[in-house]
Amino acid sequence: MEIRTETPIRMMADTVIELPTTELVEYMQTELVDASSRQRTRVFSGIQPTGGLHLGRYVGAVENWARMQDTYDCLYCIVDLHGLTIDYDARGYQARIMGLATDLLAAGLDPDRCIIFVQSHVPEHAELQWLLSTVSSLGALERMTQYKDKAQQHQDNINLGLLAYPVLQAADILLYKAGAVPVGEDQSQHLELTREIARRFNHRFGEVFPEPQTILTKAKRLPGLDGLGKMSASKGNVIDVNDTAEEVWAKLRPAVTDPARKRRTDPGNPNLCPIGLMHYAISSPEQQEYITWGCTTAGIGCIDCKKILNENVNALLDPIRERRAAIEARPDYVRDVLRDGAERARAIAAQTLREAKEAMGLA
Numbered sequence: 001m002e003i004r005t006e007t008p009i010r011m012m013a014d015t016v017i018e019l020p021t022t023e024l025v026e027y028m029q030t031e032l033v034d035a036s037s038r039q040r041t042r043v044f045s046g047i048q049p050t051g052g053l054h055l056g057r058y059v060g061a062v063e064n065w066a067r068m069q070d071t072y073d074c075l076y077c078i079v080d081l082h083g084l085t086i087d088y089d090a091r092g093y094q095a096r097i098m099g100l101a102t103d104l105l106a107a108g109l110d111p112d113r114c115i116i117f118v119q120s121h122v123p124e125h126a127e128l129q130w131l132l133s134t135v136s137s138l139g140a141l142e143r144m145t146q147y148k149d150k151a152q153q154h155q156d157n158i159n160l161g162l163l164a165y166p167v168l169q170a171a172d173i174l175l176y177k178a179g180a181v182p183v184g185e186d187q188s189q190h191l192e193l194t195r196e197i198a199r200r201f202n203h204r205f206g207e208v209f210p211e212p213q214t215i216l217t218k219a220k221r222l223p224g225l226d227g228l229g230k231m232s233a234s235k236g237n238v239i240d241v242n243d244t245a246e247e248v249w250a251k252l253r254p255a256v257t258d259p260a261r262k263r264r265t266d267p268g269n270p271n272l273c274p275i276g277l278m279h280y281a282i283s284s285p286e287q288q289e290y291i292t293w294g295c296t297t298a299g300i301g302c303i304d305c306k307k308i309l310n311e312n313v314n315a316l317l318d319p320i321r322e323r324r325a326a327i328e329a330r331p332d333y334v335r336d337v338l339r340d341g342a343e344r345a346r347a348i349a350a351q352t353l354r355e356a357k358e359a360m361g362l363a
């Protein structure tokens with residue numbers, strides 16, 4: 001079953017961008033917290049260390065993760081084992097993992113209110129993955145769109161790990177018997193497969209794994225600054241959460257806008273402009289109305305529009321910058337947080353793995 005949390009802003013027919021919304025949390029609270037047992041639903045999600053945290057990943061996922069900490073028992077995992085399935089730089093990998101962990105903490109994941117850890121620090125993930133691979137359908141794995149896309153993109157490296165990727169993802173989730181998994185729409189097929197794997201396991205070996213629900217945070221996709229597709233590190237069109245205020249403005253000021261606005265007096269369409277689309281993702285409703293009016297009537301110029309966005313981006317990043325400064329003042333802090341996180345995660349994971357092994361006749 002999927003829970004859709006949508007607060008679409010009306011835009012052009014095929015573009016829907018989500019607002020961060022407190023309704024989201026309230027909705028989930030009523031839907032998923034079983035008041036009678038007073039037990040909080042366990043939430044699990046993972047993020048690949050493919051790069052640091054840029055603004056797109058922050059507003060698309062991590063901002064929600066931070067918000068969920070008060071409502072759920074949350075585990076957030078840097079999935080370094082998943083990251084091995086495509087070409088990557090082994091020598092820079094540790095630094096990337098630590099960098100992402102620092103970014104996540106700066107972005108508001110709080111080790112006092114969630115468990116944050118690195119996948120490879122908890123060996124139970126790989127072990128359960130093997131067990132689950134024996135109840136995973138090869139045909140279903142071959143039909144996964146992410147597999148097909150990645151196999152297409154990396155034809156010289158179609159490895160077994162790439163195919164088994166969703167089984168490892170199922171292990172991540174099922175090890176903690178997570179009740180809900182917040183992901184973007186591109187992951188709903190993997191979540192459906194996770195439920196399928198849980199069902200097959202339970203059917204064959206007895207009830208061990210609950211079927212997790214998908215919390216679809218229909219991604220607030222940020223456009224790239226180049227106006228081409230979404231913000232993504234590999235395209236170099238991102239605002240990074242580490243950018244200084246000067247760097248943010250140095251990126252926004254020259255960014256492309258709707259090509260229809262050649263002169264200050266030419267009206268434009270904010271839906272065809274990365275700056276407009278970013279406003280729709282992060283600015284207040286009043287400001288969105290203002291820039292919609294200003295752009296479509298040529299009431300304001302693109303630079304005015306960018307200045308407002310610049311302020312809002314910096315307002316979003318300022319608390320992240322402050323937390324980062326505090327984190328960086330404590331040399332071993334991130335390492336300690338991850339060690340403690342892995343320990344706490346492992347206590348849960350080991351118990352579930354034991355149950356799975358017993359059910360399978362391995363213990």
Ligand code: TRP
Nearest residue numbers: 044045046047048079169172181
């Ligand atoms: N496949 C997810 C992605 O690309 C990352 C991921 C790995 C994940 N394990 C997970 C997400 C478990 C949610 C739950 O975004």
